[in-house]
Amino acid sequence: MLMLRPDLDIPHRTYIRTHLTSLYESVQSQLLSDLPETAKVSIALDGWQSPFKRSFLAITAYYITTDWKWQEVYYMLLSSHTNANIYHRH
Numbered sequence: 001m002l003m004l005r006p007d008l009d010i011p012h013r014t015y016i017r018t019h020l021t022s023l024y025e026s027v028q029s030q031l032l033s034d035l036p037e038t039a040k041v042s043i044a045l046d047g048w049q050s051p052f053k054r055s056f057l058a059i060t061a062y063y064i065t066t067d068w069k070w071q072e073v074y075y076m077l078l079s080s081h082t083n084a085n086i087y088h089r090h
Contacts, residue, residue, distance in 0.1 A: 028073065034065040 011019075035041070042062040049055050057077040065071055 034067075034069075034071070035063055036066045039063050 040063065044060045044062070045057065046060075047055070047057045059075040059077070061073045063071050
């Protein structure tokens, strides 16, 4: 196999997954930290399936921060829409 950059060290997939999960959790907690204690949150759900039978479910939460800024938090589920997949995710 010919590589354009043989000196490039490609990280293992488990490292990338762990790093992305950690980054996601950090961003999520940072976004939700400015959620006022008495805030009202609006939640929108959208589920669909691609022509190739790939299932998607998007969950979006909308709220206004204590300094009156509009905030949106997204979560995407990329598997079948079963109870086990939806309710056992964090």
